[in-house]
Amino acid sequence: MNYPFWDTQLPYGPLMGLIAVVHVFVSHFAIGGGLYLVIAETAARRAEDQARLAFLRTLSKFFLLTTVVFGALTGVAIWFIIGLLNPTATEALIHNFVWGWAIEWTFFLVEIAAAIVYFYGWERLSARDHLRIGWIYFAAAWLSLAVINGILTFMLTPGNWLASGDFWDGFLNPTYWASLVLRTGVCVLLAGTYALLVASRLPADRFKTSVVRYNALWALGGLLVTLPSFFWYFRIIPAANLQAATFMVYPLWSVHGSLLFAAALAFLVLVFGCLLPRRMHLSVALLIMLSALGWFASFEWFRESVRKPFAITGYLYANGLEVSRMDAYRKDGLLAHTTFRTGDDGADLFRHTCRSCHTLRGYRPLLAALDGTDPAFIAGTIRGIHKLKGNMPPFPGTAAEAGALADFLHRRTDRRPLAEIYRLEGTALGRKVYEVRCGRCHEFGGFNDKAESILGLTEKDYDDLLKNSGEIAEEMPAFSGSPAEKEALIQYLLSQKPGGAK
Amino acid sequence: MNPVLPSYQFLPAPLWLIDTLHILTLTLHLAAMGLLFGGVMVFFFGRAADRWDSAVVPLIRKSFPTLMAATITLGIAPLLFVQLVFPQPIYSASIVSGWFWLLIIAALIVAYYCLYAAGFSKSAAPCGKYLAVALLGMVYVSLVYSSVFSLAERPDTTKALYAANQAGLAFHADHAHWLLRWMHMISGILAIGGFFIRLAGQKDPKASEAGRRFFLGGMILAIVFGCAYLLVPAGVFQAVRGGPALWTLTLAVLLALAAMHLSRNRSPLWAGLFLFLSMLGMVATRHFVRLALLEKHFRPDSVPVSPQWVVFGLFLVCFVLALGTLYYMTALFFRATKATSK
Numbered sequence: 001m002n003y004p005f006w007d008t009q010l011p012y013g014p015l016m017g018l019i020a021v022v023h024v025f026v027s028h029f030a031i032g033g034g035l036y037l038v039i040a041e042t043a044a045r046r047a048e049d050q051a052r053l054a055f056l057r058t059l060s061k062f063f064l065l066t067t068v069v070f071g072a073l074t075g076v077a078i079w080f081i082i083g084l085l086n087p088t089a090t091e092a093l094i095h096n097f098v099w100g101w102a103i104e105w106t107f108f109l110v111e112i113a114a115a116i117v118y119f120y121g122w123e124r125l126s127a128r129d130h131l132r133i134g135w136i137y138f139a140a141a142w143l144s145l146a147v148i149n150g151i152l153t154f155m156l157t158p159g160n161w162l163a164s165g166d167f168w169d170g171f172l173n174p175t176y177w178a179s180l181v182l183r184t185g186v187c188v189l190l191a192g193t194y195a196l197l198v199a200s201r202l203p204a205d206r207f208k209t210s211v212v213r214y215n216a217l218w219a220l221g222g223l224l225v226t227l228p229s230f231f232w233y234f235r236i237i238p239a240a241n242l243q244a245a246t247f248m249v250y251p252l253w254s255v256h257g258s259l260l261f262a263a264a265l266a267f268l269v270l271v272f273g274c275l276l277p278r279r280m281h282l283s284v285a286l287l288i289m290l291s292a293l294g295w296f297a298s299f300e301w302f303r304e305s306v307r308k309p310f311a312i313t314g315y316l317y318a319n320g321l322e323v324s325r326m327d328a329y330r331k332d333g334l335l336a337h338t339t340f341r342t343g344d345d346g347a348d349l350f351r352h353t354c355r356s357c358h359t360l361r362g363y364r365p366l367l368a369a370l371d372g373t374d375p376a377f378i379a380g381t382i383r384g385i386h387k388l389k390g391n392m393p394p395f396p397g398t399a400a401e402a403g404a405l406a407d408f409l410h411r412r413t414d415r416r417p418l419a420e421i422y423r424l425e426g427t428a429l430g431r432k433v434y435e436v437r438c439g440r441c442h443e444f445g446g447f448n449d450k451a452e453s454i455l456g457l458t459e460k461d462y463d464d465l466l467k468n469s470g471e472i473a474e475e476m477p478a479f480s481g482s483p484a485e486k487e488a489l490i491q492y493l494l495s496q497k498p499g500g501a502k
Numbered sequence: 503m504n505p506v507l508p509s510y511q512f513l514p515a516p517l518w519l520i521d522t523l524h525i526l527t528l529t530l531h532l533a534a535m536g537l538l539f540g541g542v543m544v545f546f547f548g549r550a551a552d553r554w555d556s557a558v559v560p561l562i563r564k565s566f567p568t569l570m571a572a573t574i575t576l577g578i579a580p581l582l583f584v585q586l587v588f589p590q591p592i593y594s595a596s597i598v599s600g601w602f603w604l605l606i607i608a609a610l611i612v613a614y615y616c617l618y619a620a621g622f623s624k625s626a627a628p629c630g631k632y633l634a635v636a637l638l639g640m641v642y643v644s645l646v647y648s649s650v651f652s653l654a655e656r657p658d659t660t661k662a663l664y665a666a667n668q669a670g671l672a673f674h675a676d677h678a679h680w681l682l683r684w685m686h687m688i689s690g691i692l693a694i695g696g697f698f699i700r701l702a703g704q705k706d707p708k709a710s711e712a713g714r715r716f717f718l719g720g721m722i723l724a725i726v727f728g729c730a731y732l733l734v735p736a737g738v739f740q741a742v743r744g745g746p747a748l749w750t751l752t753l754a755v756l757l758a759l760a761a762m763h764l765s766r767n768r769s770p771l772w773a774g775l776f777l778f779l780s781m782l783g784m785v786a787t788r789h790f791v792r793l794a795l796l797e798k799h800f801r802p803d804s805v806p807v808s809p810q811w812v813v814f815g816l817f818l819v820c821f822v823l824a825l826g827t828l829y830y831m832t833a834l835f836f837r838a839t840k841a842t843s844k
Contacts, residue, residue, distance in 0.1 A: 002590050002594075003590070003593055003594055003597060004594055004597045004598060004660075004664040004668070005597070005668060006597045006600040006668075006669075006670045007668040007669055007670075008600070008601075008669050008670060065615075065618060068571060069611065069614045069615060069618070070611065072571075072574060072575075073574070073607055073610050073611050073614065074607070076574070076578070076607060076610075077604075077607040079581075080596075080603060080604055080606070080607060081604065083585075083593050083596060083597075084593075084596065084597055084600050084603065084604065084670070087589070087593035087594075087597065090585075090589075090593070091510065091585075091589040091590075091593070092510035094582065094585055094586050094589070095510040095511065095512060095513075095514065095586065095589075096508075096510055096514075098514055098582060098583075098586050099514060099515075099810055099813035099814050099816070099817045100813065101582055102579065102582065102817045102821075103813075103816060103817045103820045105575075105578050105579050105582070106817070106820040106821050106823070106824035107820070107824070108575060108578070109575055109576075109824050109828065110824050110827050110828065110831075112571050112575050113571075113828050113831055113832070114827075114831060116568055116571060117831045117832070117834070117835050120835070121835060121838070124835065124838040124839050125834065125835065125838045126838070129834050129838065132834075133831060133834070136827060136831065140827075161508065162505075162507060162508070164508070165508025165509075167514075167810050167812075167813050314505075314507075315507055322507075323504060323505065323507060324504050324505065324506065324507040325504070326504055327504045339590075339661075340594070340661060340664050340665075341665070342664070342665050342668060343665065351668070
């Protein structure tokens, strides 16, 4: 671990997600909008439709100010934030794909220059030259997407690159084409929705009717491309990623969310874009934009979620630790490989192993799950962390380091007994004890369910089981709760019936 | 047992090639930044809106957003190449100053929109306010860049700062090092800005005179602060004295003096060329100084090289095509502008 850790109170997942989603929402419009402008301008010039040309001019100003400034700089923001949050992943990506990025930069140069010339060229350039610049813009912008898409999809599905290390194996990875088609569809969809937003300000007349319907067709066309390509993309994701995701809340939410947002988007565009175009008010256009943002953000969230626990699948964990070096970390200890130390080993271990995805008491809090437990239990849990529900990377350190991290966490937990913290007794307390000490790995009716083997036993069996629990599996911590908690847990287990009652 | 996986600790082209690309693209970035940042400074401190009573003022004002686009776009490549060669020092320094580093984006967005607001403004009155905000944003960005990149040359200071503060709220502690570096850079930028205003305002004697004064003043200040930067912070003079930095620095100073001389003799294009070459020399010097300062901690020539020639070739092809397309588009635009103005 060659890097310091940027330790703030921020939840890093949502922070990264926010910056990335805002950027892609603008940058995909930057591509689709380019295509929209040049096609709509060609049609307007052929029809000598001055009103339409004036609308396109207004749109191109909005386009310039949105994409060249905000779109470009939020792209740089992604680069900055990944360098702060996961410098090892950024370093790995830059070393492998620097020439890909350099190629993308050449397209970006052309894209930005063409956007400026296109906007300032409305009055100066001939119609033919203006359209040429528009096509150059779109070609450069789409090629820029085609390059970035290779690097982005590599992170989820590095494919044969893991064996060969070859640039092209990584770039043209299994999800490359599906993602490219999907993102191209999103570009077209967003071109329509952004154009609807600008058109919503027009007076409600025949011209507005025509412009709104035209824009709605773009949005629907884009949506028609994105939906099947989303399922294509979904089918290509390796089974291991999807299997792990089925026990996680966020990927499931995001898939359902994306479909709901897509349905809302289709409904709004059909009703207010095609059937009642004069009622395409600003508020409706904003709702359409929000639905499009929701659909795209849900997809991006899903993509990020199914990659867990990796930043680069099979290669680098989300906490920046390399898969290939885990044995060395376990043998020598992570701290021996940590360049930037603060003098507080527990805190350093927390930062480099947990903090990328968790906070202590805020987003994805660790302490809430550990309140009322003890250092031995926490250390045992840390050693078997990769077995827990939640798809986490293995702990990359020695037993002593697990102990140091456990002490760091335990000092910050609520150290009262569970009965006092949650004001519970009897089987209700037993249920809580099960949830805290067993349920993270063994959910009744859910993740790694052991109901068949542990329900229906006698009190003595449970007593023996808890006494020997530390010897059942290497990753399983011994039961170290108080006698009262043990008693409550046994009573809870006795109250449960095999095959159902929970 | 861990799987055997490809290493990422390699350079995908020979070091000299990446360094050359870095130095060249950084010089282009600094040139664009000089025209913009320096141009805004001269425009602002020269009180252009009050004094220059010709068509030159709005022309210059309208060019700022485009110069901002050029600055940002040309800034991407050198940052990419420098992160490729010096990942650990640079990421570490930016993490230690994480909040300041991230806020660069917000400052740039505000500055950029202010430049557009000034550019689109029909009257001169509100421009001063917009330009003042844009200038503040650019000053902030330049301060943070100077601090972070100076810090990246001092890994021991980076470690000490991190041990004291992990929240990304640390600024470079060796103020002589980064402040002098910043003042040297800002003076150079002012000189380029003066040069730009002089060139752009050739038809306006007041603008041209203001540009000339700022150009010469900026150059003199850059030399003064450059000497101070060389002598005051520990290690910089030693880094220059023993290696190729001495030659590139000497060449850069001679070229700068030649640019000043040519500027007085009303040969602006030659002066501009010498100014650019002088900047190239300064950027190369900066590169050699960094290598020398980091030598005890990290040597980029120790990183294995595993060239990706096919992809590099593709980059070269795309780069040449991009240059051709840029030339085509600008030629088309300026030809049309000329025809329109006739």
